Amino acid sequence: MKSLIFKTASTYLLPLLLLFSVFILLRGHYLPGGGFVGGLMASIAFLIHSFAFGLKETKEIIKINPGYLMPIGLILAVGSGIAPILINEPFLTGLWFEEPLKFIGMVGSALFFDIGVYLVVIGATLTIMFSITETV
Numbered sequence: 540m541k542s543l544i545f546k547t548a549s550t551y552l553l554p555l556l557l558l559f560s561v562f563i564l565l566r567g568h569y570l571p572g573g574g575f576v577g578g579l580m581a582s583i584a585f586l587i588h589s590f591a592f593g594l595k596e597t598k599e600i601i602k603i604n605p606g607y608l609m610p611i612g613l614i615l616a617v618g619s620g621i622a623p624i625l626i627n628e629p630f631l632t633g634l635w636f637e638e639p640l641k642f643i644g645m646v647g648s649a650l651f652f653d654i655g656v657y658l659v660v661i662g663a664t665l666t667i668m669f670s671i672t673e674t675v
Contacts, residue, residue: 556584574653578660605665612658
């Protein structure tokens with residue numbers, strides 16, 4: 540039987556950890572953090588939920604197969620690297636919007652690369668962990 544305290548705590552931890560993972564993602568190109576660490580934080584949030592409520596209920600929350608996040612993220616990351624080539628700049632050159640956005644700051648191709656990494660890490664981690672959980 541699952542602990543009532545653990546279930547209650549994980550109910551509140553899921554949105555908080557997901558919000559924190561987005562914070563880590565967005566601060567990544569200014570300070571330590573980024574797509575990899577943010578993706579791990581989001582994966583941990585879903586893993587804690589699956590330990591508390593079971594894999595079936597967690598998969599109902601996610602709504603999308605985590606394996607589909609990997610190619611989407613990879614396309615986004617590679618696309619942000621290829622975009623400068625379209626304006627005769629070297630591969631992976633940082634491109635930036637002229638005006639900063641509120642709460643995010645300067646937005647450029649580095650952010651899209653980080654979002655791609657974020658999605659790849661979530662997809663890979665959850666696919667591996669869900670596969671392991673299903674076989675046990």
